Amino acid sequence: MTSTRSSNTLLQDIPPQLLNYFEEEDFKTTTLKKVKLTTGFFNFSGLIYLKKGRFSFSLPQRNLDTLYSFIIEQNGWFGGLTLMQLPHPFLLINEIEPVELLYIPKDRLTKIADAHPLIYKWLLNIAAHNIPQWLQVPIIALSNKNIRVLYCLATLLPLNKRDFSLIEIDASQQKISDICGLSRPRVNQVLKKLEQQELIKVQHKKIIIQSTTALFKLLDEANLCFYDPRE
Structure with a gap:
């Protein structure tokens, strides 16, 4: 378990093409209840920006005693590696505080990034910010x-x-x-x-x-x- 502790706002450093996408969407927000869930599990494939609240993604193992949890903070991004050829896991989500989030599905994000390749660099920066916390997760999960x-x-x-x-x-x-x-x-x-x-x-x-x-x-x-x- 770990957390993304970002001080960035939605408008800070965001590629203009993605900003245009959000503007077209009128900055509409959703909640975890409206995200496609299956009994609390989310087939994660896309980019998330958390406008309000906190929640955790958990990567369940066969032995649930080693549940891996990653806390998403307000003003945090998650999903920087979503466009890589990686398996898209079913993640268990747990709302810690009521949330409002923006979510770009992978197919829509792919079209924007392919048209504007610098977005890939921006996504890698998001991943680099999250990687230390994510790598810490299994170590803590195996602790006492x-x-x-x-x-x-x-x-x-x-x-x-x-x-x-x-x-x-x-x-x-x-x-x-x-x-x-x-x-x-x-x-x-x-x-x-x-x-x-x-x-x-x-x-x-x-x-x-x-x-x-x-x-x-x-x-x-x-x-x-x-x-x-x-x-």
């Missing part, structure tokens, strides 16, 4: 439950409040369970231990981080060779 929950909490911290004061995370234990790929009882065990250490306080559908510095210190034990959410 403590590291997986701690990493999840670190990636869920609000982007505009990354200081060391009191921080609230709007996420239930079930949401954390879905993102981590751990059972809810195992997540609860880790959260209770953190509560006993007075690092967090668990409330209804909310977790209050009481000591960000101390919580981050526990992640020193994790292998964060590709991406460190504390930075």
Whole structure:
């Protein structure tokens, strides 16, 4: 699990041809409920820009205990490699906060990029931004439950409040369970231990981080060779 922490806006650095496409569409937005889903699974093939909210893509393995999760942040792009000859996986999506997104299907994106090849370079830049986080995912997924929950909490911290004061995370234990790929009882065990250490306080559908510095210190034990959410 990891996150795209981009500060870019929709209009920043976007190729004009894609901007024209969005203008033709009048910047219409959609929600995850309107994206083509099959019982929570999305046959991903296209480019996504997230205007509002947060959600996670999960790449389920045969053993769901090693669920791979990648968090998409507001103002984040995902799908930079969608035009490469890669298999298009069914991704499990989990809405963390209500989202509004723009989605360009692969067939439409291909036509625009073929007519304007510089778009391929722009898409590679998006991929390069996401790759460190994506490479970190399987390492965390194979870590112990403590590291997986701690990493999840670190990636869920609000982007505009990354200081060391009191921080609230709007996420239930079930949401954390879905993102981590751990059972809810195992997540609860880790959260209770953190509560006993007075690092967090668990409330209804909310977790209050009481000591960000101390919580981050526990992640020193994790292998964060590709991406460190504390930075």
